[in-house]
Amino acid sequence: MIDWFSKKSCLAMAGVMVVGAALVPGISAAAAPTPAELAIGYRQALYTVLDGNFEYLGGVVKGRVPFKSDEVVKRAERLAYLATMIGDAFPEVSKSGHTDAKPEIWTHRAEFDKKVLALVTESAALVTELKKDSSNSAAFKKAFGAVGQACKSCHDDYKKE
Amino acid sequence: MIDWFSKKSCLAMAGVMVVGAALVPGISAAAAPTPAELAIGYRQALYTVLDGNFEYLGGVVKGRVPFKSDEVVKRAERLAYLATMIGDAFPEVSKSGHTDAKPEIWTHRAEFDKKVLALVTESAALVTELKKDSSNSAAFKKAFGAVGQACKSCHDDYKKE
Numbered sequence: 316m317i318d319w320f321s322k323k324s325c326l327a328m329a330g331v332m333v334v335g336a337a338l339v340p341g342i343s344a345a346a347a348p349t350p351a352e353l354a355i356g357y358r359q360a361l362y363t364v365l366d367g368n369f370e371y372l373g374g375v376v377k378g379r380v381p382f383k384s385d386e387v388v389k390r391a392e393r394l395a396y397l398a399t400m401i402g403d404a405f406p407e408v409s410k411s412g413h414t415d416a417k418p419e420i421w422t423h424r425a426e427f428d429k430k431v432l433a434l435v436t437e438s439a440a441l442v443t444e445l446k447k448d449s450s451n452s453a454a455f456k457k458a459f460g461a462v463g464q465a466c467k468s469c470h471d472d473y474k475k476e
Numbered sequence: 477m478i479d480w481f482s483k484k485s486c487l488a489m490a491g492v493m494v495v496g497a498a499l500v501p502g503i504s505a506a507a508a509p510t511p512a513e514l515a516i517g518y519r520q521a522l523y524t525v526l527d528g529n530f531e532y533l534g535g536v537v538k539g540r541v542p543f544k545s546d547e548v549v550k551r552a553e554r555l556a557y558l559a560t561m562i563g564d565a566f567p568e569v570s571k572s573g574h575t576d577a578k579p580e581i582w583t584h585r586a587e588f589d590k591k592v593l594a595l596v597t598e599s600a601a602l603v604t605e606l607k608k609d610s611s612n613s614a615a616f617k618k619a620f621g622a623v624g625q626a627c628k629s630c631h632d633d634y635k636k637e
Contacts, residue, residue, distance in 0.1 A: 356524060357524060357525065357528040359521075360520075360521035360522075360524035360525050360528075361521075361525050363517060363518060363521035364518065364521050364522050364525055364561075367518040367521075393561065396557055400525075400554065
């Protein structure tokens with residue numbers, strides 16, 4: 316991961332700098348993104364995508380968005396899949412920089428990983444519940460609440476205010 | 477989607493504005509993100525996550541990143557899954573704003589959707605190939621090349637320079 320980010324950033328920025336120098340003489344190109352910046356950018360993008368689907372479901376649960384079973388199942392499946400991508404979005408290289416991730420993630424990695432696993436488990440349970448009964452049921456709302464709790468539990472300990 | 481983005485942005489920005497006013501008197505809060513901005517931000521995040529996994533595989537194919545079969549299969553599976561999320565990341569509301577998406581996407585939607593489907597198909601074929609033979613084979617490289625071609629074909633027609 317680190318090697319790849321590092322090499323990608325060098326290659327990408329070499330291209331940017333050549334194009335930049337050709338098109339805008341006199342204006343120096345921005346510094347190449349560091350491996351940490353690339354890894355943090357990737358992680359923040361992953362959370363943006365996760366959040367987009369989570370908030371959709373939250374809107375449904377709160378009655379702001381109409382319940383459509385196909386759409387709700389699709390969003391829940393996405394949460395369950397994206398949750399499995401969180402763990403390796405926290406490589407060691409990404410612990411310093413402009414990030415809301417607390418350094419305790421890396422000093423208490425096993426505990427952090429347990430909290431991530433709870434999100435994987437709860438979002439998979441939400442999908443299971445919806446496949447059993449894809450209606451706007453109390454069980455759906457409860458299962459979604461458990462997903463939200465898994466998010467919050469990790470944020471409480473490992474996300475900066 | 478539009479309703480949800482709109483409502484979410486209002487609620488989120490109401491919070492931001494209250495906090496902002498309390499903490500930084502005299503400095504006005506930024507304008508609330510529009511539904512278009514929220515949808516474009518979501519889409520760009522999705523492509524950042526896709527690209528992170530695509531470039532990892534590209535590094536493997538080019539020999540810059542060591543071939544590890546578990547990792548390669550995982551990245552290919554992510555591409556195949558994320559590709560299925562592209563279609564609805566282009567809602568009508570997101571056609572204007574700071575985006576590299578050409579307006580032709582929405583005037584030639586069926587053709588655009590075909591190109592997106594080609595990426596879904598080729599990335600699924602890459603996973604199938606790797607499950608048949610998860611070694612650093614010529615067939616893996618060829619299947620990955622077809623994924624890259626599917627990306628390029630769509631970018632050529634529908635992404636601004």
